[in-house]
Amino acid sequence: MSDDGIPQSGRGYRRGPVLLRGNQVPQTTTDQRLLASDQESDWLHSDPWRVMRIQSEFVEGFGALAELGPAVSVFGSARTKPDHEDYRAGETVGRLLVEAGYSVITGGGPGVMEAAxxxxxxxxxxxxxxxxxxxxxxxxxxxxxxxxxxxxxFARKTMFLKYAQGFIVMPGGFGTFDELFEAVTLVQTHKVTQFPLVLVGKEYWGGLLEWIRSTALTHGTISEADLDIMHLTDDPAEAVNHVVERVHQIEAEQAALQAAAAAERATEEAALEGPGLPSTLGGA
Structure with missing residues (x-):
């Protein structure tokens, strides 16, 4: 018998898809535990309850951002001060993205995020x-x-990726590195549609990219094509222009692929139908 009173065949106690036997069979039913008035609050910190919290974060995030429209995620250090050139560059990036028709997504914190x-x-x-x-x-x-x-x-990272047409990455620390390399990995492995990824700050990012080229590529752990995933610049305007132009290019490429696929399907369907039967109306 299941804990909701439904007869079950076979040996053991079934709780949904879970089979319990021996000392794993509970002494009380789910309803009894639900309605008990003397429960402790430890269940609030259990893994099943965390799953509900995780689900709620995805639901709230999807609901809030579903109608956002075109957007670009901007990453950078929370430690950058308002009088720093990176802060001013972040402000410029945020302004230019809006002028280009995009919303701006950041981690919401201080520093470069605040600037954008x-x-x-x-x-x-x-x-x-x-x-x-x-x-x-x-x-x-x-x-x-x-x-x-x-x-x-991980719920937050999904929102950064799902609702962005591109990433602009300013100088930042471990959190910025994490977002950068996750995005690079998803593009490299084709888990997401290709999208532009721009690094702003040649002095800051140049050494990293040189290490990738001279060490990782030489060692054979990445391919030459992987180096093209990231675009490096010092100019905030160039960063925004690259994103805008690349987004349009990707959209055109996808439209061409869809048109080619539709044409191929039409050709296959026509071939399956075969030649039409000759008309006998008016024949001898």
Missing amino acids: NKGAAEAGGTSVGLGIELPFEQGVNEFVNLGINFRYF
């Missing part, structure tokens, strides 16, 4: 901040006009 949100908000665009729960207080910066806070990094 500020540039977007002051240009009259949608300034998105995807915050994360951290052991030290960070919060969402004041220039975010659409904010979502996440408990789980």
Whole structure:
């Protein structure tokens, strides 16, 4: 018998898809445990309850961003001060993206993230901040006009990728590295449709790219084509222009592929139908 009173065939106790036998069979039913008034709160921290929290984060994120429209995710250090050139570059990137018709998505924190949100908000665009729960207080910066806070990094990362047509990566630390290399890996393995990925700051990123070329490529752990995934520049305007042009190029390539596939299907269907039967009307 299952814990909801449905007769079961075979030996053992079934709880949904789970089979329990011997000392794994519970002494009370699910309904009894649900309705008990003297429960402890430990279940709030159990893995099944975490699954519900994770599900809720995806539902809330998808619901909030589904109608966002074209957007670009901007990454960079939370430690960058407002008087730093990287902060000013972040403001420019945010403003130019809005002027090009894009919303701006950041991690919602201070530093470069704040700069990009500020540039977007002051240009009259949608300034998105995807915050994360951290052991030290960070919060969402004041220039975010659409904010979502996440408990789980992987749910947050999905939103960065799912709703962005491209990435612009400013100088940053481990969090920025994490987002950068995850995006590169997803493009390299074709888990996501190709999208532009721009690094801003030749002095900051140049050594990393040189190491990738001189060590990883030489060692045979990546291919020559992988080097083309990232575009490097010092100019915020060039970064935005590269994203815009590459997005249009990708869209044109996809449209051409879809048209070719449709034409091929039409040809195959015509071949399967074969030649039409000759008409006998009016024949001798």
